Amino acid sequence: MDEHAVRARQIFLAQLAALDASLVRSMQALEAARRSDPAHYEAAQQCFQQLVDAQTRRLAELRLGIATQSPAAIPWDGLAATRSECEAIFAECLDFLGGTILRSAGLDNGICQVADALLAELSLRADIGYPRLTILAPNPSFAYRTDIIRLRFPEFTVWSLPFAAHELGHYVIKRERGSRFPYLFSDILRCEEQLQDTDEPRQRQRLEELFCDLFATYTLGPAYACSMVVLEAAPHTADVTPDAHPGDDFRVAWLLRVLELLDSGRNYTVVINHLRACWEACVQGAGGLVQHNAAAGNTDAAARINRWLAQMLPAIQRHFSAARFNGWPGALSMRDELMAGGTPEEICERFARRHHRPPALAEVVNGAWYWRLFEGDLRVPVDTLSADRSIATVDSTALGVCRVLARPHRGASDE
Structure with a gap:
């Protein structure tokens, strides 16, 4: 094997090894996320592991295939395609890690837990x-x-x-x-x-x-x-x-x-x-x-x-x-409860007494929007200053109700 072939193969293998090591490190970083958000780690780990395993196998195939190839036949295109896929996985891994840190630190105002429940x-x-x-x-x-x-x-x-x-x-x-x-x-x-x-x-x-x-x-x-x-x-x-x-x-x-x-x-x-x-x-x-x-x-x-x-x-x-959403009557009822005020727990209790069941999150979101269209900043005419204050109040109250409903072991339907 001539000197050019040796050097080309060395560079190719070095880049393979770097990608392989990065895949390992990405899973190690995800493993560290288990401590901050174990539930979401479990939900994501299997998917990420499958993605990483697929690219690890692809790198192994490239490594095995190079043994008999000339420098001109080294599959640089295959390596580039694998690198592109790995970089996409790394980007999603970074997004996930940043997102779980925000969630576990409470910097998302609880919106992710509410969205999960919805x-x-x-x-x-x-x-x-x-x-x-x-x-x-x-x-x-x-x-x-x-x-x-x-x-x-x-x-x-x-x-x-x-x-x-x-x-x-x-x-x-x-x-x-x-x-x-x-x-x-x-x-x-x-x-x-x-x-x-x-x-x-x-x-x-x-x-x-x-x-x-x-x-x-x-x-x-x-x-x-x-x-x-x-x-x-x-x-x-x-x-x-x-x-x-x-x-x-x-x-x-x-x-x-x-x-x-x-x-x-x-x-x-x-x-x-x-x-x-x-x-x-x-x-x-x-x-x-x-x-x-x-x-x-x-x-x-x-x-x-x-x-x-x-x-x-x-x-x-x-x-x-x-x-199919069938909770419009419940949404109108929730609008009334939001306007009546009280703590999120009190609003949920009043709704439950009225309907003999807890509210669904879909009803809360629709009820809040119905209020905003016809009682908030989108009604005609509108007092902008007071409407802005009311929007913040209703948003805070409705989101508080959503947080109560998003707690574990809740059962609700909007039927």
Whole structure:
């Protein structure tokens, strides 16, 4: 073997060894997390171990394969691909470690424990077995490698909790698409003649985002639409379609149409009308989109929404019928209890006496949002200063109720 071959092989093996050692250190760091948050360590450890084991095996294959290869045949591309996958695992490991530190130190204001309990409540109804793992991150998202749901830091409020339900939808897509609706998105793209379009991957991602919006609304009710319209949607760029997300104008129209289709008893009409009026006012105030505004009745957009919902909604109803949010009467009752005041424990006790069961977290979140729409800063007219103070009070009270309900060994349903 010539000198060049020896040196090339040495460098290749050194880089393999460095990656191998980093994989070991990542699991050692996770092991250290057991002391600060043992429950979440157990939930994440198996998943991380599987990811690390897969890359360890891949590195071993590369190491064995190099023995008979010439310098020109050394699989640098294979090493680069493995390094990329390892770096993604390390990034998720770091996110997890930072998130568990924030949780164990109480720096998340208890929001992750509440989100865990809310996701457990929704996944129990949907029968999907989500392992209940949430951490804080710059933006809400779902980690497909580890099934970790990330909540936005530092939004420690009841108003942002519904975004967790959207991320749960991504878990449903990952876990259930192959068995329950394997061709759903392909069928929609085929009907739209976009299956072979060069833009198909982005179109599929946008359909998945809309599915998650639908799942969140189906399982959590109007609260998710409230969070999207009030906290997330941007009217000044509402007609801009990001790579992986539909435009905000289309998403608002989608959510309002979903609420209409789910509102068999016309319970949501006042919420739908209020959200639509708020959105249209924002769009007009931002200086455009009136002629293109899907939420205001653009016929092409409305037709597309109806076509896609005609395929997605029956799929969800067929496979997740028990997951549908039926807690609107309880949400209105919780709104009254929040307005009446008292400690979180007193509010839970009054609700339980009235309904002969504890409140569900979904009812608390919807009740808080209903108050905000019609008694808080979104009512018309509004005293902004007093409304701001009231928002903080209701958020604190509602989140306190959620913390009480999120304590271990709670059983509640919104049925």
